[in-house]
Amino acid sequence: MRGATHAKWAACALAAALAATACGGGGNGGGGGASGVVSSSWGDPPNPLEPANTNEVQGGKVLDMLFRGLKRYDPKTGEARDWLAERIDTTDSRNFTVTLKDGWTFSNGEKVTAKSFVDAWNYGAHLKNNQRNAYFFTYIEGYDKVHPEEGEATADTLSGLKVKDDRTFTVRLTQKFSTWPETLGYNAFAPLPRAFFDDHDAWLAKPVGNGPYTVESYTRGSVMSLRKWDQYPGEDKARNDGVDLKVYTDNNIAYTDLTAGNLDLLDDVPASQLRNVRADLGDRYINTPAGIIQTLAFPYYDKRWNADGMEKVRKGLSMAINRQQITDTIFQKTRTPAKDWTSPVLKEEGGFDDGLCGDACEFDAAEAKRLVDEGGGIPGGTLRLTFNADTGSHREWVDAVCNSINNALGNDRACTGNPVGTFADFRNEITGHKMTGPFRAGWQMDYPLIQNFLQPLYYTNASSNDGKWSNEEFDRLVDEANAEAEPVRAAEKFKDAEEVVRDEMAAIPLWYQNGSAGYSDRISNVALNPFSVPVYDEITVG
Amino acid sequence: MGRYVSRRLLQMIPVFFGTTLLIFLMVNVMGDPVAGLCGDRRCDPATAARLRVEFGLDQPVWQQYATYMGNVFTGDFGTAFNGQKVTELMGTAFPVTVRLAVVAVVFEVVIGISLGVLTGLRRGRPADTGVLLVTLVVVSVPTFVTGLLLQLLLGVKWGIVAPAVSSMATVDELLVPGLVLASVSLAYVTRLTRTSVAENARADYVRTAVAKGLPRRRVVSRHLLRNSLIPVVTFIGTDVGALMGGAIVTERIFNIHGVGFQLYQGIVRQSSQTVVGFVTVLVLVFLLANLIVDLLYAVLDPRIRYA
Numbered sequence: 123m124r125g126a127t128h129a130k131w132a133a134c135a136l137a138a139a140l141a142a143t144a145c146g147g148g149g150n151g152g153g154g155g156a157s158g159v160v161s162s163s164w165g166d167p168p169n170p171l172e173p174a175n176t177n178e179v180q181g182g183k184v185l186d187m188l189f190r191g192l193k194r195y196d197p198k199t200g201e202a203r204d205w206l207a208e209r210i211d212t213t214d215s216r217n218f219t220v221t222l223k224d225g226w227t228f229s230n231g232e233k234v235t236a237k238s239f240v241d242a243w244n245y246g247a248h249l250k251n252n253q254r255n256a257y258f259f260t261y262i263e264g265y266d267k268v269h270p271e272e273g274e275a276t277a278d279t280l281s282g283l284k285v286k287d288d289r290t291f292t293v294r295l296t297q298k299f300s301t302w303p304e305t306l307g308y309n310a311f312a313p314l315p316r317a318f319f320d321d322h323d324a325w326l327a328k329p330v331g332n333g334p335y336t337v338e339s340y341t342r343g344s345v346m347s348l349r350k351w352d353q354y355p356g357e358d359k360a361r362n363d364g365v366d367l368k369v370y371t372d373n374n375i376a377y378t379d380l381t382a383g384n385l386d387l388l389d390d391v392p393a394s395q396l397r398n399v400r401a402d403l404g405d406r407y408i409n410t411p412a413g414i415i416q417t418l419a420f421p422y423y424d425k426r427w428n429a430d431g432m433e434k435v436r437k438g439l440s441m442a443i444n445r446q447q448i449t450d451t452i453f454q455k456t457r458t459p460a461k462d463w464t465s466p467v468l469k470e471e472g473g474f475d476d477g478l479c480g481d482a483c484e485f486d487a488a489e490a491k492r493l494v495d496e497g498g499g500i501p502g503g504t505l506r507l508t509f510n511a512d513t514g515s516h517r518e519w520v521d522a523v524c525n526s527i528n529n530a531l532g533n534d535r536a537c538t539g540n541p542v543g544t545f546a547d548f549r550n551e552i553t554g555h556k557m558t559g560p561f562r563a564g565w566q567m568d569y570p571l572i573q574n575f576l577q578p579l580y581y582t583n584a585s586s587n588d589g590k591w592s593n594e595e596f597d598r599l600v601d602e603a604n605a606e607a608e609p610v611r612a613a614e615k616f617k618d619a620e621e622v623v624r625d626e627m628a629a630i631p632l633w634y635q636n637g638s639a640g641y642s643d644r645i646s647n648v649a650l651n652p653f654s655v656p657v658y659d660e661i662t663v664g
Numbered sequence: 665m666g667r668y669v670s671r672r673l674l675q676m677i678p679v680f681f682g683t684t685l686l687i688f689l690m691v692n693v694m695g696d697p698v699a700g701l702c703g704d705r706r707c708d709p710a711t712a713a714r715l716r717v718e719f720g721l722d723q724p725v726w727q728q729y730a731t732y733m734g735n736v737f738t739g740d741f742g743t744a745f746n747g748q749k750v751t752e753l754m755g756t757a758f759p760v761t762v763r764l765a766v767v768a769v770v771f772e773v774v775i776g777i778s779l780g781v782l783t784g785l786r787r788g789r790p791a792d793t794g795v796l797l798v799t800l801v802v803v804s805v806p807t808f809v810t811g812l813l814l815q816l817l818l819g820v821k822w823g824i825v826a827p828a829v830s831s832m833a834t835v836d837e838l839l840v841p842g843l844v845l846a847s848v849s850l851a852y853v854t855r856l857t858r859t860s861v862a863e864n865a866r867a868d869y870v871r872t873a874v875a876k877g878l879p880r881r882r883v884v885s886r887h888l889l890r891n892s893l894i895p896v897v898t899f900i901g902t903d904v905g906a907l908m909g910g911a912i913v914t915e916r917i918f919n920i921h922g923v924g925f926q927l928y929q930g931i932v933r934q935s936s937q938t939v940v941g942f943v944t945v946l947v948l949v950f951l952l953a954n955l956i957v958d959l960l961y962a963v964l965d966p967r968i969r970y971a
Contacts, residue, residue: 166929168745168746168933169745249710250714252711252718254701254702254711256711257708269708271709271710272713326747341831342752343756343921344756344921369831371920371921371928375827375828375917375918378815378819378828379827379919382823544700544934546696546934547699549700549702550695550696550699553699553707585708586706
């Protein structure tokens with residue numbers, strides 16, 4: 123690319139004859155980039171880039187550079203540390219007083235005040251703004267008024283939020299939730315400047331935040347140039363001059379560009395290149411645990427799966443899956459066999475326990491067959507494992523899981539894959555309660571808390587309890603855990619609740635997913651945080 | 665001539681409505697796209713309902729189509745799911761793809777026709793056999809193989825060009841993708857021209873032209889070629905439409921953010937507005953390209969007249 127710069131102007135003259143837009147921009151369309159600037163692969167975010175509207179990694183990357191919230195998750199340990207918050211006090215785990223640090227501003231000079239947070243949260247929660255992440259605010263009192271299940275909103279703001287003064291605001295929750303402050307590192311809770319509300323379109327065209335980077339230019343669907351913000355007041359100042367996010371049509375071409383030296387950083391190495399990546403990049407390939415677990419969920423609205431004795435069948439099926447073999451061969455060790463229902467990124471103090479599932483997650487063909495037979499066999503005779511066939515190469519592992527089950531049960535019609543054409547259709551069938559057998563369920567954590575791996579997925583009628591599993595004992599233990607003021611004790615209580623999930627085998631844990639990235643020899647200090655987003659501010663160039 | 669053109673333009677109207685209706689129905693058959701917008705979790709029902717209203721998905725299909733068509737005539741192609749206007753997407757995607765298609769057509773015309781004339785005039789000689797053999801190879805190898813191979817060799821191994829096209833997609837960057845995109849058609853153009861030239865080289869009017877002492881250059885360019893180009897022009901004309909819409913593979917391989925990429929993304933995300941909008945424009949391009957081809961016949965062959 124560097125060599126081509128001379129030819130560019132000559133070509134522009136030619137191109138101008140074809141289309142007037144040919145030479146727009148000019149400066150930083152190139153590859154390896156200016157000194158000190160990291161070029162990184164990107165995918166066009168499917169939703170508008172608003173903090174409470176971004177629920178996937180591509181938009182998350184940008185928000186991670188542009189915003190800092192009350193808390194920040196330590197990129198290495200995942201621990202939630204006070205960032206803009208000086209302190210968050212509570213006496214009853216339900217009413218919280220948030221005090222902000224002094225001296226923080228947005229990159230346009232506006233001060234970050236209590237109002238910046240309260241306005242942003244009210245915006246994120248309100249039904250009329252169509253924010254995909256609105257449910258993050260469910261625990262705040264008044265959410266049911268601004269965001270009812272049906273019909274119009276009856277209030278404009280969350281009654282649980284009150285601004286005391288410039289640096290203080292109070293939050294009242296609908297229930298006790300002792301670890302609630304730990305959730306505040308998520309992007310949806312970021313503060314927003316007045317510019318966001320005053321001229322929304324202009325803000326979307328060039329977002330302004332309070333993070334270590336500012337947006338220099340943004341061409342939607344192709345390039346975003348972020349530059350270091352020199353006046354950034356935080357301790358995590360950018361150690362490079364900036365980041366150019368470049369949209370690639372395909373991850374494979376991004377990989378090719380990386381090996382050709384035109385790209386510095388590629389996160390999410392494509393599956394087809396995993397075999398070559400060690401040879402191509404050597405130690406410039408990272409593969410670290412991310413807060414993602416893949417499970418098989420069951421339709422409990424189907425009476426056959428909810429019957430007594432079925433927990434034995436589910437446990438038998440779990441033991442019929444040779445996780446180690448599948449993660450080694452199909453995923454090339456980018457996933458690790460699951461040993462509980464959370465994620466290793468929580469660490470042991472956070473509630474991760476690699477002994478929790480125990481034998482029930484170990485491959486044992488004989489025991490599996492015995493349990494399935496004892497439980498009354500697979501409902502309908504054949505297990506139809508439903509998945510979406512359009513993304514994520516799910517077919518390979520579904521076939522492998524079915525093979526493993528068929529071999530273990532000695533019946534080559536015991537399990538078969540049931541592909542659904544598109545992801546949207548797959549979700550439609552799930553939310554329409556049309557599943558007749560187990561289905562693929564992936565969970566990417568919102569914040570590194572054991573609560574986030576259990577409550578949204580298994581609590582009665584919880585937002586992502588797609589199988590409609592319900593267990594009074596589990597619900598009671600979760601309520602108790604949320605009321606527990608001491609974080610370590612709360613985690614212990616959550617583990618008790620997780621044991622209920624295990625005993626009932628509410629969902630079969632398959633594997634923990636890793637985040638992967640490859641980088642060029644121009645840059646160093648590359649790491650992925652527990653959300654599998656690169657820690658851009660720590661990257662050094664040269 | 666004028667009446668012919670206006671008749672053709674009138675014929676386009678039902679074709680236009682028919683194709684857009686078909687594509688509209690096809691996109692709708694894919695199901696409700698809103699459920700896919702919230703990732704691996706349930707969209708909360710209130711937000712999902714509001715999104716459906718916003719994108720007009722709560723109305724019956726015929727009404728959606730009517731509203732959509734009404735908007736299209738006022739220049740409003742709707743909004744993609746990421747909040748971007750479809751017209752804006754077109755504004756960035758079409759110039760890129762047009763550039764790519766022009767590069768490809770230039771390759772087809774310049775290389776294809778010259779090779780065709782060359783081989784047509786030397787039928788049976790080693791040059792002819794050699795070129796025929798090469799075109800056979802090019803036609804039988806799929807585009808993505810040639811594309812990935814050239815990208816690996818030129819881009820990674822030898823470092824002559826950048827393997828990925830930058831977001832500006834300047835013409836010099838589009839040379840290799842253009843060649844790949846054109847390769848198969850180029851081989852066809854060569855073969856078509858060759859056969860046509862070889863056939864006409866023995867025609868009476870060529871013999872007359874030679875007999876009356878015209879220089880060889882003039883015989884070939886004015887008499888032989890002009891008459892031989894009709895099948896080739898037909899082919900290139902239909903190919904323009906195919907190049908614009910069918911560049912999905914090439915655009916993905918070379919990281920070109922053109923029409924093919926937008927269509928692919930629209931389909932994957934079930935963004936009906938994007939898909940229908942782009943296909944509508946492609947339909948128009950196809951219809952116009954065909955009209956121009958038909959009119960060109962008269963220019964090339966004075967015996968053909970339109971009344």
